[in-house]
Amino acid sequence: MMQSSSSSSSIHGNFINKDTGSYDLSELDQALFLYLDGQNQSTVQDQRQNSGMRPPTLNIFPSQPMHVEPSSTKREGNRKGPTSGSEHEGPKTPDAKTLRRLAQNREAARKSRLRKKAYVQxxxxxRIKLTQLEQELQRARAQGIFFGGAGLLGGEQGLPVGVNNISSDAAMFxxxxxxxxxxxxxxxSELRAAVQEHIPENELRxxxxxxxxxxxxxxxxxxxxAKTxxxxxxxxxxxxxxxxxxxxxxxxxxxELIKIIPNQVEPLTEQQILGIxxxxxxxxxxxxxxSQGLEALNQSLSDTITSDSLSCPTNMTNYMGQMALAINKLSTLEGFVRQADNLxxxxxxxxxxxxxxxxxxxxLLAIAEYFHRLRTLSSLWLARPRQE
Known part of the structure; x- marks a missing residue:
């Protein structure tokens, strides 16, 4: 009975129209119907409790008036249909530009692997040549042979000028x-093959x-x-x-190298001929x-060395001063070599x-072939038959 009284008061309070002060009979009927249905469910609940079953949660009154439409969120969720057809489409076939780029990337990766393999080799x-060079240096030191092909030279006190005349930096060079x-x-070899295959200009570059x-x-x-x-x-x-x-x-x-180029790259335009x-x-x-600067250096060195008697140094202080001055002048030779390489x-x-x-x-192929023939000429010269 207490539950019925509290339910009745709840019905009375929840279904009074605040604007007119009257009952909203339609909603009250619906609530009473739900209440009676809840009573039936309560009886079923008591039976389930007696049998050890867990009762379902009671919901005597709806959380909102039944004439109110579902929330917009729920409507929007119901309105969501299947995704657009583009989301279910399979991967698109790459276009020609993409395929070409992928092929170029694969080719670049292949060449990179080849270069890496060649570099390791x-x-x-x-490493093998360095080991051989060290062995040759040891043998040369033991035999007193000049490393460089100049033969056996006499040094001070009759000692041979051996491999020590070649600095470690020179040997490494x-x-x-x-x-x-x-x-x-x-x-x-790669450049020659590329020219013969007539590859495009941008790849040949x-x-x-x-x-x-x-x-x-x-x-x-x-x-x-040159520094050492x-x-x-x-x-x-x-x-x-x-x-x-x-x-x-x-x-x-x-x-001299420029002179051999025009005949190797013909035909040349008039503008190219003028440029060359x-x-x-x-x-x-x-x-x-x-060349004039080098000649002036040679003359200056000669004058410095011969400024005192050549038969016997009369004054050791003057002699050492002359040598120090000659060394300072000789150090400019490095600058001449650097300028020649820059040219x-x-x-x-x-x-x-x-x-x-x-x-x-x-x-470039013509220049390489020119120096290759000079090296071949040297090999043939050294291997030529000699007459006694």
Whole structure:
């Protein structure tokens, strides 16, 4: 009875229209119907409790009037239908541009793997050569042989001038230069194959740029050695005998190299011919200026050394002063070698700017073949039959 009284008061309080003060009979009828239905459920609940079953949660009155429509959130959730057809579509087929880019990426990755493999092989080859070089140095020290092919030379007190005349930096440079030559041969082979296959200009440009960058590497190697042993560069002992015949300040004369280019890259336009002629003239003028500076250095050194008696130094203080002055003047030789290498570097890069990409490729191949023939000539000369 207490539950019925509280329910009745709840019905009375919840279904009075606050605006008119009257009962809302439609909602009251619905609530009473739900209440009676709840009583029936309560009887079922008592029976389930007696049987040990858990009763369901009672809901005598609805949480809101039954004439109110469901919330907008619930309506929006019901309105959501299946996703658009685009979400169920499968992956789109890549277009031609994407396929081409993927193919280029795969090819670049393949070439990168090949370069890495070749680099590892070069490192292993360099390690073996370094081991052989160390063994040769040890044998040379034991036998007193001059390392460099100059034969046995007499030194002070009858001691042979042995391998110690070659500094460790010079020996390391010789080994690095040998490795550079091997890499240079490989790059030239790739460039020759690319030219013969008539690949597009933009792809051929990559091969040309790699070859130019490789020339820059040997110039950097020479610059490092010039700081510690410039005489080794100027003497040309790291070159073959035939190459030494054409050496100028530790390398080739760029103006002489320009002369062999036009016949190898024809046909040339009139503008290209003018550009090559202008480059050759400016290069010759720069070479002449360096040659005059080197001649002036030689004369200055000679004057410094002979400023005192050559028969016997009369004053040791003056003698040591002369030697110190000569050393200071001789240190400028490094600057001459650096300027000559810069001129060679500028000439190669200027030629590539004047020529087309395909002409530049043929130009680099011609230069490489020129020096290859000089090295071959040296090998044939040393292997020639000699008469007693």
């Amino acid at each position: 070069q490192l292993e080859s360099s 010789d080994m690095e230069y040998a490795r550079w030559l091997e890499e240079h041969h490989r790059l030239m 990559l091969f040309v740029d790699n070859c130019l960058a490789h020339y820059d590497q040997v110039i950097n190697l020479k610059a490092m050695l 042993d410039v005489f080794h560069l100027v003497s040309g002992m790291w070159k073959t005998p035939a190459e030494r015949c054409f050496m100028w300040l530790g390398g080739f004369r760029p103006s 002629c202008g480059l050759q003239q400016s290069t010759q003028e720069a070479e002449e200026a360096l 060679r570097h500028q000439t190669l890069h200027r030629l590539q700017q004047i020529l087309t990409t395909r002409q530049a490729a043929r130009c």
